[in-house]
Amino acid sequence: MSFPCVDALESRSATLRQQAAASASQSRTESSSSSGPEPSYTVGATQIFHSTSPLLLDHGGQLVEFDIAYETWGEMNADRSNVILLHTGLSASSHAHSTAANPQPGWWEKFIGPGLALDTNKYFVICTNVIGGCYGSTGPSSIDPSDGKRYATRFPLLTITDMVRAQFRLLDHLGVEKLHASVGSSMGGMQSLAAAVTFPERVGRIVSISACARSHPYSIAMRYVQRKAILNDPNWNRGYYYGQIPPHVGMKLAREIATITYRSGPEWEQRFGRRRADKDKPPALCPDFLVETYLDHAGEKFCLTYDPNSLIYVSKAMDLFDLGRENRLAIKAKRVERERALKEGGQGGYQQDACSLTLPDTPYEEQPEEHHDEFERDGLGFGGDLASGGSSYSGPGQKPPADLVAGLSVLWDHPVLVMGVASDILFPAWQQREIAEALKMAGNRNVAHYELSEEQSLFGHDTFLLDVKNVGGMVRNFLG
């Protein structure tokens, strides 16, 4: 029996192996110290800000110097008061809109421009590539200045707030004291909130779309299996694949899994139903139903255009995102300790190896009240009693935890637009309700919260990319 979808992956591995060998051979000829060709992840022209001032990271790592690649639209006014910082989703680049230098349409092409959601007649819009990514800002595929080799998995663990601190270095460089607004969707909506929480006096208005104030376990789980797909790929090689075959097989699967979370079951039911790619052929285990070929296609397009290590680091930053008070205090204490140690020339307890990816010493055990035997899924003893569960659940009809209200209380007076989509399975609508409710409980009377119903959008998480009328319209109205 033949397996053409497996053949195709093996064939690509063979091609990539040849390319890597040819490139290594050329490097030797040129006596270059490079371990292979620079991956061409950066697409199109950007501006680059190079910071030579070290960036201390939340979990103790440090970037001694770093780049931020960015693009802009509109004109900055004289007092630099019309600046909007637009944050990206996980895999999106700074190319939110076409530019003179790069005429390709951007991912928010219809949302940016004269009279549009981000009105370039009024505002100067900046979009950056996040650190940790691979579109020109410093990330795992960048050269570590300490030894001239790529960071790979020597790159330190990042948080969403680290990304924001790097962005504000760029704002410092541009002489922007205060943003008119911080705007973002998905991971960008996390950054948008994190920017205001971290620099409350430097952010005027906040737009957070299809995001959250703390990642919930379902979204962590979906990103975890994506990372696992990459780690499972033998070509991942613990992150050291630059100049060799990248883990394109695992990366493709990771993107296929991710794509499942970006839309909604009902949308697929309507769009694909049970249609097969070719109903005259017998059933197949390689892509067969139309929804399978759709996923295959999404993975195929992505697997060599984004750095797998960036996916690992940036998705982990999303998992770690928690604007609750307890987490913010813990990070703050860690930073203070580390800053003091760095001044004194020490490490402040930080070791790169301490960031190693450790399994817990004991395997996962069910909670004590849940009798656990070898039949895990039968859950004997659960008995359907949910009342004894943890207290952190903030589902429909429940109040946000006090920890989150306290963590967001610094935003007690910022105008905030929070939007969610009922069909979103990755950042479910209760997470945006949670943001809005927590802000209101913190005393904020300037919170606008909208939730698009399933009748308004079945596009799930991707709605923010598609719905110019509802999403774009509300953003424009809010920004004024």
Add this chain to the structure above:
Amino acid sequence: MSFPCVDALESRSATLRQQAAASASQSRTESSSSSGPEPSYTVGATQIFHSTSPLLLDHGGQLVEFDIAYETWGEMNADRSNVILLHTGLSASSHAHSTAANPQPGWWEKFIGPGLALDTNKYFVICTNVIGGCYGSTGPSSIDPSDGKRYATRFPLLTITDMVRAQFRLLDHLGVEKLHASVGSSMGGMQSLAAAVTFPERVGRIVSISACARSHPYSIAMRYVQRKAILNDPNWNRGYYYGQIPPHVGMKLAREIATITYRSGPEWEQRFGRRRADKDKPPALCPDFLVETYLDHAGEKFCLTYDPNSLIYVSKAMDLFDLGRENRLAIKAKRVERERALKEGGQGGYQQDACSLTLPDTPYEEQPEEHHDEFERDGLGFGGDLASGGSSYSGPGQKPPADLVAGLSVLWDHPVLVMGVASDILFPAWQQREIAEALKMAGNRNVAHYELSEEQSLFGHDTFLLDVKNVGGMVRNFLG
């Protein structure tokens, strides 16, 4: 940086390689033709029915002979009228309840017994292992009698109806003309309906829990990425891994993905929240949050106890499940043609290779009304207009398609219990509403439909394993 979770997988591969080598060495000494040790997938004692009469399969394959491993509880009455056939989920075995031969608790231990949901004072309960599986019934890990070697991926593609036909061979063997009831959850709920549709005169009552009458694209997608995780594992070796290292790495990931679909986000929010396995350790990319260690544990327990090829074949059978009229007619026509050809000694157009796993010749393309450029996710041109989509969607408030009503119309007078759970993301509640509505539209006035609300259960798809009170209670009442 160290990666203990990757180390652990590599270490297991090394151990399995040694075991395989030792076993092969022993086989040579014994002059055995076996390619390695029989995998010990079968857990505990079962009864075995061996059929020497060939089983023609829906998509043209044929099992010349086959085994059905099964277990029973209660006593068959004199006229054999008190038999309940209980169908399993994808990975469950026939061990639904402890037996004298195997005292381990079964997966429905609290649902079977005197006075329980399946009352063994009244009924004789049979649970079989499906063909295609690995618990003693014939599947890809079985020996092909034609050459004495394991089938591996030479095994023919299966459907849910094929599984049911094999089960009814067992009923023939036991002298059971008509079932009192066909009962099942998840894939078992598909089989339960398929049994009655295929043999309407041999099934009295039908119980279908957390199942569907046709798989929808979201569930196909979730199973597709599980299969992909296995196919991606180099040890899968196109299915020929018996006697070598099984694709335990891919299998573990497949189970982790599956586990995500078995519960619900809100349940995890309540159960795990953002708790980490060890909050005193720095963040890690290997399992770190409690939800990650939970998934890791689920994958770990499963990856060597179920045959990866069985997961591929059985999950594909679930994807192919469609009780709609068009599909039933197409399969029927194929069977008639093939039966005639077999009688005449030919192949009826069937070739094992024609069942090869083919990629479509052209990659997936968006629908014509959806302008498609290299920015797939920006969906330029979608414009939020869902009205132009396909007509097969049967979401909340919509009617089941006429094709499905026609396909189920043979069940116009069977008493049917249909149950669903609002928090189920794999078999969402609209799919059970669809079954119930389609049956009612076909004229059936004996349909009982219950939907457990999120207040009643946050356990999602797994509710059928856990909720003795609601699920068990309703089954008992229905069976009388």
